[in-house]
Amino acid sequence: MIRADELTKHFKVHRRKPGFAAALASVFRRRYEVVRAVENVSFRIERGERVGFLGPNGAGKTTTLKLLAGLLHPTSGAVTVDGYVPSKRPPELLGSITLVMGQKSQLIWDLPPSETYAMNRAIFDVPKAEFDATLAELTELLELGKLVDKPTRQLSLGERMKCELAAALLHRPKTLFLDEPTIGLDVAMQLAIRDFVRRYNQRHEATVLLTSHYMDDVVALCPRILVIDEGKLVHDGDLRQLVKTMDPDKRVSFTLTSEVGADELERLGAVILREGTRVTLRVVEREIPAVVGRLLGPLHVADLAIEDPPLEEILRAMFGKAREERAASEAAEAGGAT
Amino acid sequence: MRSGTSRALRALPTLFRVGVAETVAYRAEFLVWLLTSTLPLVMLGLWTSVAGEGPFRGYASPDFVAYYLATLVVRNLTGSWVSWQVSEEVRTGALAMRLLRPVHPFVALGASHLAAVPFRTIVALPIALVLLASSGASALSGDPGQLLCVLPSVALAWLVTFATLFTIGSLAFFITKSMAIANLYFGLFSLLSGYLLPLPLLPRWVATVAELTPFPAMLTTPVELLTRTLSGADLARLLGVQLGWAAATVLVALTVWRLGVRRFEAVGG
Structure with missing residues (x-):
C-alpha cells in the first residue's frame, strides 16, 4: 500500500533576468525563490489499484x-x-x-x-x-526483436522507450510508477503497452501509478484518478464521477443525411461542432432519449454516438476555473492591502 | 530478500563485465585517453638531463628513470574520472536512475571503474617492461617480499583515489558543479602525491604538509615500494598509513554522499 500524508516538497530556485548585466549581478547577489512543487498532498493507494495522475x-x-x-526527500510530511x-x-x-520516466x-x-x-538481473x-x-514475454509483447542488441544511442525514441519498459519490468516489480511511459510510441504500440500494463496489474496484483499526456492512456487504464494542480491535490476519486461532477452533459455526435437548419439543431442542444455534415451537440443527460428519438426519427441522421465529454475538455475547464478563482482572490487581497 | 551488501557482492562480476564492455565500446578514444597521462615522461626527460652531470640531491639518472616509469605505471592503474561522472549525473539528474537500483552507487561505480584497470595494463605493462630492461632496473627494489606488497599497495592507492574523487563528485549535491574543485584537487595531487617530482625533492615544509594528506597514499607509497628498499618497519608503517587513509576517505565519501543525496533534486523528466 502507498500512503502519503501531508506530503510537501519545496525547491529553492535561483531566479535572474536575462542578459549580461543580470548574469554579472547574480555573481554578487543571488535572488532565490521557493517553488512549492507539492503541497500537503495526502492519499492512500491499495495494492493492485491502477491510479492515474493528471495535471x-x-x-x-x-x-x-x-x-x-x-x-x-520530502520537505515535510510522510x-x-x-x-x-x-x-x-x-x-x-x-x-x-x-x-x-x-x-x-x-x-x-x-x-x-x-x-x-x-x-x-x-x-x-x-x-x-x-x-x-x-x-x-517482454520481447514478444514489445516486439523487441533485434533491438536489444543495438547500441542504445542508435535507437529511435520509440524503440528506446520499449527497451526502457523491458528494463524496468525485468525484476517483476510489485509497484509501477509510470511517468509518460508511452511517449514517442506509435498508436499501435501505445495500445499494446496499455494492454500489457493492465495484464501485468491483473496477473501480479501490481499497483500502478501512471502519468501521461495521452488522456486515452489514463482513461483506458485507470478507474481512479488523482488530479493535482499547482502542487495541490484537487480531486481524488472515480474518473466517471469527476466527469459527471464537472460536466454532466453528454456529447451527441452524428452525420446529417439531409439539410437541417441551425435553429433545428440548437433546439436539440448546444452545437459544439459543425463541419460539413458532421455535428456534435452538448445535450443534458435527461433529454438524451428525446433528442436521440428525434435524430433517428424525423432527421434520419447516421453514425450516431453518445459519449461523455472528453477528459481534456474537463481538465482544461477545471484548471482554467481554478486559475481564475486564484487570480480573483489574489486581486481582492491586493485591493484590500492598498 | 538479500541485504544490499550481499546483493552488491553477488552483482560484482556482472557489474565488472558490463564495465569492461563500456570501456571497450570506444576503443580509439580509450587508447588515446590512456596516453594522456604522460606527464611523468616529460618530467623524466627533464630530470635525467639535470642528473646527467651527477646525482641531484641523492637521485642519479637511473633513480629518476625508475621513479618516473613506476609513477607512470601506478598512475595508469589508479587514475579515475569518477568525480566528473558523479558531478554530471547530479547536475543533469541522470543519477535518478542509478538511485533506483538496490546497490550503493559507490559500489556500482567502483566496479565499473575497476573494470577499466585490466585494459590500462595495455599501457602499463610495456612501460613496466621498459623499466625492467632500462637503466632504471638497477634502482628497483630487490626484496621479493616488498615487491609482493606492491599489489595491495596499488589496490589501496586506487581506493584512496577513487573515494577522494567520489567525494569531490558528491560535492555537486551542494554546489551543483564540482569540477572546479576537481581541478584544484589535481593541482594539489600533482604536487603533494609525488606525481610531478619525488617528495624528498620538495622544500621540507611542503613535504611535511604532504605527509599529513592522503596524496602520498595515492601514488608515492606504491612507487616507493617499487623503487626503494625499505625496512620491515617502514614497509608496515607505509601500508598501515595507506590503509588508514583508505578507511578515512571511504568514510568521508559515504558521509558526504549520505548528506548530499538528501539535497538531490532529480531535475528533468
Missing part, C-alpha cells in the same frame, strides 16, 4: 512520483510504500518498485539494452529461469 505541466505530478520512488520509507532506499523496497534513460547509453538487462538478483521467461 497541467509543472503541477507536481512527476515530483510526487519521485517522492514515492525515493529519489527526493510517505511509505509497502511500509518502507522510500527516501531511505531500503534494498527490499527498491527490489519491488520501478519508475519509468519517458524523459530519462536507465539504459547504458553506449551499450546494447541486453547489457543493461544482464546488469539489472545481477543487481536485482533475479533467478536465471525467471529472468529468461520474463525477457521472452
Whole structure:
C-alpha cells in the first residue's frame, strides 16, 4: 500500500533576468525563490489499484512520483510504500518498485539494452529461469526483436522507450510508477503497452501509478484518478464521477443525411461542432432519449454516438476555473492591502 | 530478500563485465585517453638531463628513470574520472536512475571503474617492461617480499583515489558543479602525491604538509615500494598509513554522499 500524508516538497530556485548585466549581478547577489512543487498532498493507494495522475505541466505530478520512488526527500510530511520509507532506499523496497520516466534513460547509453538487462538481473538478483521467461514475454509483447542488441544511442525514441519498459519490468516489480511511459510510441504500440500494463496489474496484483499526456492512456487504464494542480491535490476519486461532477452533459455526435437548419439543431442542444455534415451537440443527460428519438426519427441522421465529454475538455475547464478563482482572490487581497 | 551488501557482492562480476564492455565500446578514444597521462615522461626527460652531470640531491639518472616509469605505471592503474561522472549525473539528474537500483552507487561505480584497470595494463605493462630492461632496473627494489606488497599497495592507492574523487563528485549535491574543485584537487595531487617530482625533492615544509594528506597514499607509497628498499618497519608503517587513509576517505565519501543525496533534486523528466 502507498500512503502519503501531508506530503510537501519545496525547491529553492535561483531566479535572474536575462542578459549580461543580470548574469554579472547574480555573481554578487543571488535572488532565490521557493517553488512549492507539492503541497500537503495526502492519499492512500491499495495494492493492485491502477491510479492515474493528471495535471497541467509543472503541477507536481512527476515530483510526487519521485517522492514515492525515493529519489527526493520530502520537505515535510510522510510517505511509505509497502511500509518502507522510500527516501531511505531500503534494498527490499527498491527490489519491488520501478519508475519509468519517458524523459530519462536507465539504459547504458553506449551499450546494447541486453547489457543493461544482464546488469539489472545481477543487481536485482533475479533467478536465471525467471529472468529468461520474463525477457521472452517482454520481447514478444514489445516486439523487441533485434533491438536489444543495438547500441542504445542508435535507437529511435520509440524503440528506446520499449527497451526502457523491458528494463524496468525485468525484476517483476510489485509497484509501477509510470511517468509518460508511452511517449514517442506509435498508436499501435501505445495500445499494446496499455494492454500489457493492465495484464501485468491483473496477473501480479501490481499497483500502478501512471502519468501521461495521452488522456486515452489514463482513461483506458485507470478507474481512479488523482488530479493535482499547482502542487495541490484537487480531486481524488472515480474518473466517471469527476466527469459527471464537472460536466454532466453528454456529447451527441452524428452525420446529417439531409439539410437541417441551425435553429433545428440548437433546439436539440448546444452545437459544439459543425463541419460539413458532421455535428456534435452538448445535450443534458435527461433529454438524451428525446433528442436521440428525434435524430433517428424525423432527421434520419447516421453514425450516431453518445459519449461523455472528453477528459481534456474537463481538465482544461477545471484548471482554467481554478486559475481564475486564484487570480480573483489574489486581486481582492491586493485591493484590500492598498 | 538479500541485504544490499550481499546483493552488491553477488552483482560484482556482472557489474565488472558490463564495465569492461563500456570501456571497450570506444576503443580509439580509450587508447588515446590512456596516453594522456604522460606527464611523468616529460618530467623524466627533464630530470635525467639535470642528473646527467651527477646525482641531484641523492637521485642519479637511473633513480629518476625508475621513479618516473613506476609513477607512470601506478598512475595508469589508479587514475579515475569518477568525480566528473558523479558531478554530471547530479547536475543533469541522470543519477535518478542509478538511485533506483538496490546497490550503493559507490559500489556500482567502483566496479565499473575497476573494470577499466585490466585494459590500462595495455599501457602499463610495456612501460613496466621498459623499466625492467632500462637503466632504471638497477634502482628497483630487490626484496621479493616488498615487491609482493606492491599489489595491495596499488589496490589501496586506487581506493584512496577513487573515494577522494567520489567525494569531490558528491560535492555537486551542494554546489551543483564540482569540477572546479576537481581541478584544484589535481593541482594539489600533482604536487603533494609525488606525481610531478619525488617528495624528498620538495622544500621540507611542503613535504611535511604532504605527509599529513592522503596524496602520498595515492601514488608515492606504491612507487616507493617499487623503487626503494625499505625496512620491515617502514614497509608496515607505509601500508598501515595507506590503509588508514583508505578507511578515512571511504568514510568521508559515504558521509558526504549520505548528506548530499538528501539535497538531490532529480531535475528533468
